[in-house]
Amino acid sequence: xxxxxxxxxxxxxxxxxxxxxxxxxxxxxxxxxxxxxxxxxxxxxxxxxxxxxxxxxxxxxxxxxxxxxxxxxxxxxxxxxxxxxxxxxxxxxxxxxxxxxxxxxxxxxxxxxxxxxxxxxxxxxxxxxxxxxxxxxxxxxxxxxxxxxxxxxxxxxxxxxxxxxxxxxxxxxxxxxxxxxxxxxxxxxxxxxxxxxxxxxxxxxxxxxxxxxxxxxxxxxx
Numbered sequence: 573x574x575x576x577x578x579x580x581x582x583x584x585x586x587x588x589x590x591x592x593x594x595x596x597x598x599x600x601x602x603x604x605x606x607x608x609x610x611x612x613x614x615x616x617x618x619x620x621x622x623x624x625x626x627x628x629x630x631x632x633x634x635x636x637x638x639x640x641x642x643x644x645x646x647x648x649x650x651x652x653x654x655x656x657x658x659x660x661x662x663x664x665x666x667x668x669x670x671x672x673x674x675x676x677x678x679x680x681x682x683x684x685x686x687x688x689x690x691x692x693x694x695x696x697x698x699x700x701x702x703x704x705x706x707x708x709x710x711x712x713x714x715x716x717x718x719x720x721x722x723x724x725x726x727x728x729x730x731x732x733x734x735x736x737x738x739x740x741x742x743x744x745x746x747x748x749x750x751x752x753x754x755x756x757x758x759x760x761x762x763x764x765x766x767x768x769x770x771x772x773x774x775x776x777x778x779x780x781x782x783x784x785x786x787x788x789x790x791x792x793x794x
Contacts, residue, residue, distance in 0.1 A: 577768030604766030608681030
């Protein structure tokens with residue numbers, strides 16, 4: 573089993589993941605996204621993208637930006653990516669179709685339902701104004717450097733918060749069952765794609781990779 577850690581909403585993330593997945597043999601892929609989250613982004617999430625575009629001119633004016641400047645703001649790119657179907661799912665599913673193998677949405681729909689309940693607030697004029705008035709979020713390249721250093725044991729960076737133990741334990745159980753099913757049906761190897769924080773060793777409570785007892789060589793930063 574290989575577990576791939578991605579930088580969520582990285583502008584180059586889709587190409588990176590495509591190359592990494594395409595270079596490996598696998599008979600089954602799972603992704604850190606829930607079935608509910610996928611349905612939501614194909615329905616309400618798509619409508620919120622329309623609302624975002626509709627509210628952006630007023631938000632830009634409040635923030636003292638031209639509409640062209642507002643559209644280039646990095647925070648808007650992050651928000652659009654959040655409301656769309658995750659690129660990890662798009663890439664993994666397309667490759668799985670090409671290989672005629674399953675692609676599994678592994679995360680918990682109940683948790684996604686809670687997290688996405690407040691999403692309409694993100695595209696209000698007030699929130700968009702706040703985003704446009706704020707500094708740009710950390711770049712994906714900087715986040716990848718932090719991830720690479722932490723995964724290799726180098727210091728100098730703040731570690732991310734320890735994972736939520738209930739969710740991490742639940743994901744570990746689901747992956748263990750999926751691995752057993754793949755072994756039974758001859759669909760090995762299994763590759764799982766999720767956020768890079770799930771690869772970190774030495775977290776307390778332990779990360780997904782530590783719960784599964786995975787060695788460093790199958791924890792791949794993408």
